[in-house]
Amino acid sequence: MSERVRTRPGGSARALSAAYDTALLDLDGVVYAGGEAIVHAVEALGAARAGGMHLAYVTNNALRTPDAVARHLTELGVPAEPDDVITSAQAVARLIAEHVPAGSRVLVIGGEGLRVALRERGLEPVESADDAPAAVVQGYGGPELAWGRLAEASYAVARGVPWFASNTDLTIPSARGIAPGNGAAVEVVRIATGAEPQVAGKPLPPMHRETILRTGAERPLVVGDRLDTDIEGAFNGGVDSLLVLTGVTDAARLLAAEPKYRPTYVDADLRGLLTGQPEVSGDAGQGFTCRGWTASVRAEALVLNRDRYGDEDGAGDPVDGLRALCAAAWTHAGDAAGRLETGKALARLGW
Structure with missing residues (x-):
């Protein structure tokens, strides 16, 4: 199995906005949808910027100029300059x-x-x-x-x-x-x-090269909602990624992802930039645990359970359950795409 095969979401003791110097943010499905800001996006990006993180907006859409995109972001409450926008x-x-x-x-x-x-x-x-x-x-x-x-x-x-x-x-x-x-x-x-x-565009190297040349990022974090452009682009560029669940990727697709589509981190929305990321512990034998949830594979189906600490210290967040399920599904699949039954496990999370 390749060293690049990710078998569980990563953890971070530091807020991602502190661990990385630049966020390379997709737009549609991450910052806005249908021209309107996605819930929590404006506040989260403002806090990340105030904490010293450089925000760059990276889009495959070649229609609008960087000036037009920057104006739109500013109107939504996300101050941006044309130099902050990188397009295909x-x-x-x-x-x-x-x-x-x-x-x-x-x-x-x-x-x-x-x-x-x-x-x-x-x-x-x-x-x-x-x-x-x-x-x-x-x-x-x-x-x-x-x-x-x-x-x-x-x-x-x-x-x-x-x-x-x-x-x-x-x-x-x-x-x-x-x-x-x-x-x-x-x-x-x-x-x-x-x-x-x-x-040239995501997920191919010319787009990643363009973002690095224009931003000067040394520790970039790709933030996106699509596995086949944002996350694969980060994989091809050899950098870390954060998948947010505000766009086109649903939980079932994430669990079935082959290695090039597996993000480093998973979170509900852009507030994930402002926090650390919990570790997923365990193994295929005893199950994978993340803050109150334990996931395993039995008879080619994912199984998810709450443990007895699930209501303490804010544990039990459904995204933690999804992180545990990712570890179980990706470990089982190895370097292939997953083919497990996921319906009952995701129903426990309300998905």
Whole structure:
């Protein structure tokens, strides 16, 4: 079994905001949802900042500029400057600049965030495959993205023009529900051309590199709600992560996670930055215990029990039960994805 296979959530005697110098925070599902701040987010981030933690906001959404994102955060009560925001548009623009001559034309299929990022790298955004682009870049263009823009990308890519994508997230959350993301649009061009893009966004290394270059973080903590972008990105970058349960990942998916999707820490929301993280003790033989809860695997099912100390000293929090269940499920699965029955155990936690 690889040394990188995590078999239980980590513990920390210190508050995470003190143990790490920089929080690399995802936005949708972590700081806000549907444009509104998630409960406890404003207060928790304010306290972490006041305690000396640097807050950086890292998003795969290439549509908005850092200025626009910073304004939105400030309006929500989370003061932010454009330099605090790192986007996949910035990561892909740097990647393109490393592959084409300075001043090159780049065909843009996406929004203003991409155009601003390209200009920052000395590249010239263009609109047509007939403008002799040296590269094609594709990023989320919002619900108004015209079908003809995807055709324009296809014409250029079919001619052999190098193709880049800010990210390949298939979906994106919106106020009305889940909408197709940039990855869905990338699939259209892939089907039309048979080509494969170079991708910059989470969970791939170019995005992690961009965040470190722009923040100067020495002890970063990735904070996210998605296993397949935020947590996998931290895994690929070799840094620690905190999964918050305010977005798309539910408890069942977390328990079934393969190693690259297992976070260092798990907490209910961003208040987890302000506290230590309890240790999970025990082993597969006697069960795994976390502050009032004990989890084990019996007959290919997770079993969860409260011990007799469960009501003392604030113990018995359902998230502690989930931490114990993670240890039992991940240890049982080893370096594979879990396949255990989880329903009854999660029902004990109200999930």
